[in-house]
Amino acid sequence: MKPNANAPAAGTRPEGAGNDVEASRRVRELFGAIAPRYDLLNHLLSFSCDRLWRWRAARRVGRALRARARVLDLCCGTGDLAFALEDEAKRQGGGAQIVAADFVPAMLVRARRKAAERSSGAGFVAADALHLPFPDASFDLVALAFGFRNLANYAKGIAELRRVLRPEGVLAILEFGEPPGRLFGGLYRFYFQRILPAIGGWVSGSRSAYGYLPASVARFPSPEELTLQLRAAGFASVQFERWSAGIVAFHLAERPAAPRQGRPELGAASGETDLTLRPSEGWMS
Numbered sequence: 001m002k003p004n005a006n007a008p009a010a011g012t013r014p015e016g017a018g019n020d021v022e023a024s025r026r027v028r029e030l031f032g033a034i035a036p037r038y039d040l041l042n043h044l045l046s047f048s049c050d051r052l053w054r055w056r057a058a059r060r061v062g063r064a065l066r067a068r069a070r071v072l073d074l075c076c077g078t079g080d081l082a083f084a085l086e087d088e089a090k091r092q093g094g095g096a097q098i099v100a101a102d103f104v105p106a107m108l109v110r111a112r113r114k115a116a117e118r119s120s121g122a123g124f125v126a127a128d129a130l131h132l133p134f135p136d137a138s139f140d141l142v143a144l145a146f147g148f149r150n151l152a153n154y155a156k157g158i159a160e161l162r163r164v165l166r167p168e169g170v171l172a173i174l175e176f177g178e179p180p181g182r183l184f185g186g187l188y189r190f191y192f193q194r195i196l197p198a199i200g201g202w203v204s205g206s207r208s209a210y211g212y213l214p215a216s217v218a219r220f221p222s223p224e225e226l227t228l229q230l231r232a233a234g235f236a237s238v239q240f241e242r243w244s245a246g247i248v249a250f251h252l253a254e255r256p257a258a259p260r261q262g263r264p265e266l267g268a269a270s271g272e273t274d275l276t277l278r279p280s281e282g283w284m285s
């Protein structure tokens with residue numbers, strides 16, 4: 001049977017990767033190659049907006065960080081989201097326990113060095129997001145910044161995220177999007193597809209890694225499609241908002257409470273279609 005060209009992608013596929021195993025291996029190689037220049041290029045190529053986006057994401061999950069919350073920053077890279085969450089947890093006065101995980105050792109080395117420099121209490125562990133080494137219901141909050149897009153199998157990733165969240169735990173996903181509109185969208189695409197890969201390839205020494213970035217974003221499901229996938233996987237209160245004219249999208253979802261008898265879970269079968277973000281949701285600040 002022919003694959004449906006309009007169906008959302010099942011997972012990332014860097015050039016030359018034919019299946020999930022090859023895609024994961026290639027993603028590991030790509031991020032391993034750019035780890036030494038990763039922070040510099042992030043700040044340079046995003047004009048430091050990356051810091052603002054992570055900070056804003058941490059603020060948006062502020063309530064989930066209260067009262068000794070157990071938090072996972074997954075696909076943590078060099079740890080900047082974990083540090084933003086830690087700062088926000090301190091602001092909330094809660095003393096959250098933050099664990100951050102990635103499957104590229106060179107990223108973790110840098111993350112641990114940064115953690116030592118800032119006396120962070122976050123712990124950094126090597127783990128594959130598709131096979132997490134944590135028991136069921138381990139976390140109150142799982143957050144990812146610019147990592148989910150790189151998973152070789154989105155459905156499997158979502159199932160793992162759901163598994164390690166406790167009932168009523170919160171999932172936050174920050175990802176790149178594609179700004180709509182001719183003028184800004186066109187300018188942005190020119191920058192993102194032409195200028196960014198050239199500068200990134202030159203500074204990092206890995207042309208393929210910075211060619212992969214726009215290709216992976218183009219392949220990634222739209223915020224609406226990801227919303228449907230999260231709902232189909234049994235998440236509730238799924239919503240998103242576009243930031244910075246759609247350059248990034250911020251998704252929030254909740255693992256439903258264990259169903260009481262006679263009361264079905266919200267989610268896959270609920271038929272919800274309202275994608276509007278409601279800032280009054282209990283766990284958001």
Ligand SMILES: C[S@@+](CC[C@H](N)C(=O)[O-])C[C@H]1O[C@@H](n2cnc3c(N)ncnc32)[C@H](O)[C@@H]1O
Pocket residue numbers: 024027028031042054074075076077078079080081101102103104107127128129130144145146147150151152
């Ligand atoms: C674009 S970086 C984002 C890093 C960090 N979260 C940030 O905000 O800068 C993507 C990270 O996801 C990691 N990653 C990709 N697939 C992964 C997987 N299956 N398991 C664990 N980490 C993964 C990569 O190693 C890389 O460090």
